[in-house]
Amino acid sequence: MSEPILEINHLTTSFRIKDEHYAAVDDVSLTVNKNELLAIVGESGCGKSALAFSIMRLHNRAKIEGEIKFKGQNIAGFNTSQLNALRGKDMGMIFQDPLTALNPLMMIGDQIGEILLIHNKNLSVNKRKGRVIELLNKVGIPGAEHVYNQFPHELSGGMRQRVVIAMAIANNPELLIADEPTTALDVTIQSQILDLMKELKEESQAGVILITHDLGVVAEMADRVAVMYAGQIVEIADVYTLFENPLHPYTRSLLNSVPTANEEQSKLHVIQGVVPSLQNLPREGCRFSARIPWISESAHEKNPVLHEVSPGHFVRCTCYKDFHFPDGQKEEHNHVIS
Amino acid sequence: MWKFTLRRIVTMIPQVLLLSIIVFILAKMMPGDALSGMVDPNIDPNTIAEKREALGLNDPWYQQYTRWLGGVFQGDLGQSFHFKMDVSELVWQRIVNSFWLSLLTLVLTYLIAIPLGITSGRYNDSWSDRLITGYTYIGFAMPIFIFALVMLWVFGFYLDLFPTGGSVEPGIEPGTFEYIMSKIYHMLLPALSMALITTVSTVQYLRSEIIDTKQKDFILTARAKGASESRVYNRHILRNSLLPIAAFLGYEITGLIGGSIFIENIFGYPGMGQLFLNSILLRDYSVVTALVLLFGILSILGALLSDIILSLVDPRIRIK
Amino acid sequence: MSFLEVNDLKVHFPIRGGFFGGTQGYVKAVDGVSFSIEKGKTYGLVGESGSGKTTTGRAIIGLNKITSGKVLFDGQEITDLHRASKDIRRDIQMIFQDPYSSLNPKKRVSDIIAEPLRNYEKLTKGEEQKRVQELLELVGLSPESSLKYPHEFSGGQRQRIGIARAIALKPKLIIADEPVSALDVSVQAQVLNFMQDIQKELGLTYLFISHDLGVIKHMCDEIGIMYKGRYVESGTKEDIFNNPQHIYTKRLVAAIPDINPRNRSQHLQFRQEVKKEYEQAFNKYFDSEGLAYQLQPVSNTHLVALPEKG
Numbered sequence: 001m002s003e004p005i006l007e008i009n010h011l012t013t014s015f016r017i018k019d020e021h022y023a024a025v026d027d028v029s030l031t032v033n034k035n036e037l038l039a040i041v042g043e044s045g046c047g048k049s050a051l052a053f054s055i056m057r058l059h060n061r062a063k064i065e066g067e068i069k070f071k072g073q074n075i076a077g078f079n080t081s082q083l084n085a086l087r088g089k090d091m092g093m094i095f096q097d098p099l100t101a102l103n104p105l106m107m108i109g110d111q112i113g114e115i116l117l118i119h120n121k122n123l124s125v126n127k128r129k130g131r132v133i134e135l136l137n138k139v140g141i142p143g144a145e146h147v148y149n150q151f152p153h154e155l156s157g158g159m160r161q162r163v164v165i166a167m168a169i170a171n172n173p174e175l176l177i178a179d180e181p182t183t184a185l186d187v188t189i190q191s192q193i194l195d196l197m198k199e200l201k202e203e204s205q206a207g208v209i210l211i212t213h214d215l216g217v218v219a220e221m222a223d224r225v226a227v228m229y230a231g232q233i234v235e236i237a238d239v240y241t242l243f244e245n246p247l248h249p250y251t252r253s254l255l256n257s258v259p260t261a262n263e264e265q266s267k268l269h270v271i272q273g274v275v276p277s278l279q280n281l282p283r284e285g286c287r288f289s290a291r292i293p294w295i296s297e298s299a300h301e302k303n304p305v306l307h308e309v310s311p312g313h314f315v316r317c318t319c320y321k322d323f324h325f326p327d328g329q330k331e332e333h334n335h336v337i338s
Numbered sequence: 339m340w341k342f343t344l345r346r347i348v349t350m351i352p353q354v355l356l357l358s359i360i361v362f363i364l365a366k367m368m369p370g371d372a373l374s375g376m377v378d379p380n381i382d383p384n385t386i387a388e389k390r391e392a393l394g395l396n397d398p399w400y401q402q403y404t405r406w407l408g409g410v411f412q413g414d415l416g417q418s419f420h421f422k423m424d425v426s427e428l429v430w431q432r433i434v435n436s437f438w439l440s441l442l443t444l445v446l447t448y449l450i451a452i453p454l455g456i457t458s459g460r461y462n463d464s465w466s467d468r469l470i471t472g473y474t475y476i477g478f479a480m481p482i483f484i485f486a487l488v489m490l491w492v493f494g495f496y497l498d499l500f501p502t503g504g505s506v507e508p509g510i511e512p513g514t515f516e517y518i519m520s521k522i523y524h525m526l527l528p529a530l531s532m533a534l535i536t537t538v539s540t541v542q543y544l545r546s547e548i549i550d551t552k553q554k555d556f557i558l559t560a561r562a563k564g565a566s567e568s569r570v571y572n573r574h575i576l577r578n579s580l581l582p583i584a585a586f587l588g589y590e591i592t593g594l595i596g597g598s599i600f601i602e603n604i605f606g607y608p609g610m611g612q613l614f615l616n617s618i619l620l621r622d623y624s625v626v627t628a629l630v631l632l633f634g635i636l637s638i639l640g641a642l643l644s645d646i647i648l649s650l651v652d653p654r655i656r657i658k
Numbered sequence: 659m660s661f662l663e664v665n666d667l668k669v670h671f672p673i674r675g676g677f678f679g680g681t682q683g684y685v686k687a688v689d690g691v692s693f694s695i696e697k698g699k700t701y702g703l704v705g706e707s708g709s710g711k712t713t714t715g716r717a718i719i720g721l722n723k724i725t726s727g728k729v730l731f732d733g734q735e736i737t738d739l740h741r742a743s744k745d746i747r748r749d750i751q752m753i754f755q756d757p758y759s760s761l762n763p764k765k766r767v768s769d770i771i772a773e774p775l776r777n778y779e780k781l782t783k784g785e786e787q788k789r790v791q792e793l794l795e796l797v798g799l800s801p802e803s804s805l806k807y808p809h810e811f812s813g814g815q816r817q818r819i820g821i822a823r824a825i826a827l828k829p830k831l832i833i834a835d836e837p838v839s840a841l842d843v844s845v846q847a848q849v850l851n852f853m854q855d856i857q858k859e860l861g862l863t864y865l866f867i868s869h870d871l872g873v874i875k876h877m878c879d880e881i882g883i884m885y886k887g888r889y890v891e892s893g894t895k896e897d898i899f900n901n902p903q904h905i906y907t908k909r910l911v912a913a914i915p916d917i918n919p920r921n922r923s924q925h926l927q928f929r930q931e932v933k934k935e936y937e938q939a940f941n942k943y944f945d946s947e948g949l950a951y952q953l954q955p956v957s958n959t960h961l962v963a964l965p966e967k968g
Contacts, residue, residue, distance in 0.1 A: 043842040043843065043844060043845075044842055056562060058558055058561055058562060080567065081566070083564075084564040084565070084566055085564065086564070087561065087562055087563065087564035088562060088563035088564035088565075089564060092562075093559075093562040095555060095558070095559060095562075097555065100554065100555035100556065101555045101556055101558070101559045102556055102559065103556040103559075103560070103574055103578065104556070104578075104653075104654055105577060105578055105581065105652065105653060106574075114560075114563060114565070114573070115563040115564070118563055118564050118565055118566075118569070119564060151653040151654070153653070153654045157707075164559070167559070167563065186706035186707055186869065187706065187869060187870075187871065187910060187913040187914065188706065188909055188910060188913045189706075190913065190915075191912070191913040191915070191929060194915075195926070195929070213842060213843065214843075214915065215843070215917060216872070216914065216915030216916065216917050217915050219915060219916060219917050219918060219919045219922070220915045220916060220919075220922060220925070222919070239919045240919055240920065243917070243918065243919050253844065254843060254844060257843050257844045257846070257847035258843055258847075258872070258917065259846075259847070259850065259872045259873050259875070259876035259877075260872055260917045267851055267854075268847035268850055268851055268876070269847060270844065270847050270848045270851060271844040271847075274812045274814075274815075275812075275842075
């Protein structure tokens, strides 16, 4: 039925801070299928970007353990030149801030042309230019011939992000990783970019990983969703299940804290405490337990694992069974945070 | 672009005028005047006083200044009391010498700075980087005149590899190939001495530019494109880091002027720097004022040059 | 009478150029904006980047020079806030967007919060300390935090410090410029709840500037939508969200992602319809320069920028 493009098994990405390694991505396993959009959602510091960067191995000094199988090949052990053959060809990446993601001193045409040149040295200059113009048209940039000779600062934020997308899809990659592609953009531009990404995905049948903190974007875009907290996946399910039957306390809390444009809520839910920093992650037990102190210790697992509650729906730790929002939630904000 | 340049030059005029007033007053405040060192002490003091009166040296400073300024506008910078010739003619001879020395120094500065800066920036925190930054710290700490003296002694006297004074071997026909080679030979040691010291700021600048550019997001984009390490460096990091260095060129000129005063005196090189120091010692204030004015104008032009270069190389900056 | 009244506010920035660097023209950042806020209410100012919403807020508090127009606060004219009486100046405070850069990193929290007190009130050291402690308690930070530096706090906590500073002088109006845009969802919830609580407790009036319609809908009673320095629509929350009239407002509302994945295709269709309408009817809603027309009333509370009839 579904054909996996990417299969990650027990991936741990750790960074060295003062002679010790800390795992920003901790034992993550997931798959992305052809023509599937997997959203990875979580708040800053949860490891979602580190996960995206690990797949492309863009971190300079990270220690990577586990398996990253791309089209059946474990690329975790690839050397730089093997990786370079994949990057930009079979895997494309879209970055968060289109202004800083483009070289300010290079013309748009040259920047897109470069990715074609790197993976096909035999492409003639004319053919390359033709292909760049074709790409610019494809991502909906008006006046492609003119934009070809422009510099990034001459374009608006939305147009720049289209350029970044044109670059990412230039060689028809089978896997597209988008790291917060619309966070830096205005709302109306955001919806245009998201619609464009969807269109391109349908056309190319590529697998897409969409990293975001915005649950609205997830609801609009995702086929499946993985929720990350403190370096781990705490829940993974198809998008309908996740929004209609969320189980993990973190997922439920997060959904309750969104001021949605559709529902009237007088008070938003506030998650107690703060996200632990990388160095202060609990080494064992449920990582979310400190933020739901009203749930008894015994509800948590000693070594929380993902439980398959229904086909394709995984939840970490057993605490979801006993979770409830605290009584008198209205006073929630009065808890002193220090 | 031309408009901008013209505007900058127009706005330069009041700056230069102010500079000239300060310079003029300072020159006047120096103890003694042009006659003190010139005139035979046995001459009757009354005659000297008459001479002073006749030259207008007893007038209030602003009268003397306007007179001088009037001359400057007509291309007359006055007479050198010491050399008994027009200041403009005197300065012109020296400018040519100083120009070639500065040019060679600049070339050497970049020849040293670019490879060192690149190595240091690309492999930062490696042993070669530590070695290079160590050198730059020594360069910052070492006064240029001490370093120049050491160079002069080691290469000029002890090893006897280079001439120790002058700008050309006496008695060679000007214009011949031999003459040019002799000129370069005479310039080499002073230029190298100066370049080795002044280059350290460029090395540091280039190093920090490269380290800075390495961490930019678009470098990540380049890597995500599958660009090889050498491509990432040559196409993205180096290009983007070298541009500000190019724009720095104008400011280098200012540094060269300061350095040349020491270098030319130590190496006995007949350029503007040497003339400047001599004129101060000889109270030849018409020469001093002319030179300070010239140095000032060169510095301002240097800054202008930097702005123009920057606007040419960086598409984000467009001067109207 | 309304608490804050802004009448035909214009903020134009000169463009310098030419041979002598003279003024060549103006960027009309805010070009004729009028609105009023009732006491104790929250007024939302919405727009995308470049709409002039932030400039409007900054002009009211005197951070940008007002070119023309009038600002009335509690019946008194404060168009030139620097010349207004000290009492009025302390009554209006601002909360900034970025909790990371709006606090001086070299100052202790106690000094940051005490700064407005030192400017406006002559307190003894003891009194000042007491006030700082009260404020910290009010924003839910521990008493020990007064000796810490901003970098020792999380984003949400820093924004609370910024709020503590803003409410130190017991102001009546707070201009909040994108106060939660830099924060994570759960932290954002914390700050929003807190802002609502102190509004009730202290009887505050908010001018809430944001690009996020979800947050605006949650917080505001009345809303103004800005586009290129002008108003395109203003009205109550219900007017704007349930009955948007201007095509630009419709577009903004359509662009908000729907949190229910089941509505996806329906929402996409809606978005495309609005987009089509936007493209076809652009000339109907915007003048020849692409700017909004003057506001016309469509109901008691609801104003829309449409060309004059006839």
